[in-house]
Amino acid sequence: MTEKENVLFRKFEIQGKDFSRAGSISSKIKEILQETGISNSIIRRTAIATYEAELNVVMYADKGILYFSLDPDSIRLKIDDKGKGIKDISLAMKEGYSTATEEYREMGFGAGMGLPNIKKNADKFTVSSYVGKGTTLEILFYLNNSEAL
Amino acid sequence: MTLKEIIHLLQAELICGESHINDNIEFAGGSDLMSDVLAFAKPGILLLTGLSNSQSVRTADIIEAKAIVYVRGKKPDPEGLKLAKKKDIPILLTEFMMYTACGLLYSHNLPGVYSESDKKS
Numbered sequence: 527m528t529e530k531e532n533v534l535f536r537k538f539e540i541q542g543k544d545f546s547r548a549g550s551i552s553s554k555i556k557e558i559l560q561e562t563g564i565s566n567s568i569i570r571r572t573a574i575a576t577y578e579a580e581l582n583v584v585m586y587a588d589k590g591i592l593y594f595s596l597d598p599d600s601i602r603l604k605i606d607d608k609g610k611g612i613k614d615i616s617l618a619m620k621e622g623y624s625t626a627t628e629e630y631r632e633m634g635f636g637a638g639m640g641l642p643n644i645k646k647n648a649d650k651f652t653v654s655s656y657v658g659k660g661t662t663l664e665i666l667f668y669l670n671n672s673e674a675l
Numbered sequence: 676m677t678l679k680e681i682i683h684l685l686q687a688e689l690i691c692g693e694s695h696i697n698d699n700i701e702f703a704g705g706s707d708l709m710s711d712v713l714a715f716a717k718p719g720i721l722l723l724t725g726l727s728n729s730q731s732v733r734t735a736d737i738i739e740a741k742a743i744v745y746v747r748g749k750k751p752d753p754e755g756l757k758l759a760k761k762k763d764i765p766i767l768l769t770e771f772m773m774y775t776a777c778g779l780l781y782s783h784n785l786p787g788v789y790s791e792s793d794k795k796s
Contacts, residue, residue, distance in 0.1 A: 546754060549733035556737075566718070570739060574713055577737045634726040637710030646714070
């Protein structure tokens, strides 16, 4: 994305295995969006997708970067992680499929709902991954509902 | 049902968010699995959970829960409590088990979150 005056851009680092901070970026993005007057339902969908994406990095990767941008038409998130990657993306998109450890399940996560839930909340969602290298999620929300149809 | 009535019904202790005591709660949902909560909850939900880590509070904030009830004598960890205070989310503690707490609320006309499977039954 080109830098324009009416584009807000933020970059956040996510530390793998650091469960205590998971969700802090989502909270921060929610705060940013609440100051803009964007509708609550879009803010909520963005917050949920961001949180799920953060949790994925925490649970499955060594570290990641979340890029957030807001322009007059859309919210864009890109999450790049360095980690083990996803072997079969179509399988990972199925509700209930999970490779989470027992430890994460005991913490209330890893039910295999993460990627499907991002898809459910986003207007556009793409996943690309290289096994042994990492995963990239691109998530888009339209601010003007008519564009989402 | 107000938060005050819920506190009375569940013989609960309110440990933060006192200013919301007269807030009206319209529906509730119970789960220890935050993955499910993130996928199915609706804004304004009363969240009942036995998961006491700070992610339970974080999840409640993200889904815009009205309040959290920790069941079977659980309480949020210090980090979770700090977050709840910061986000102004009321927290209730009850000794009742999940099933009983949900049953008490449901039998006093506090419905669950609407879902497709409810429609079929």
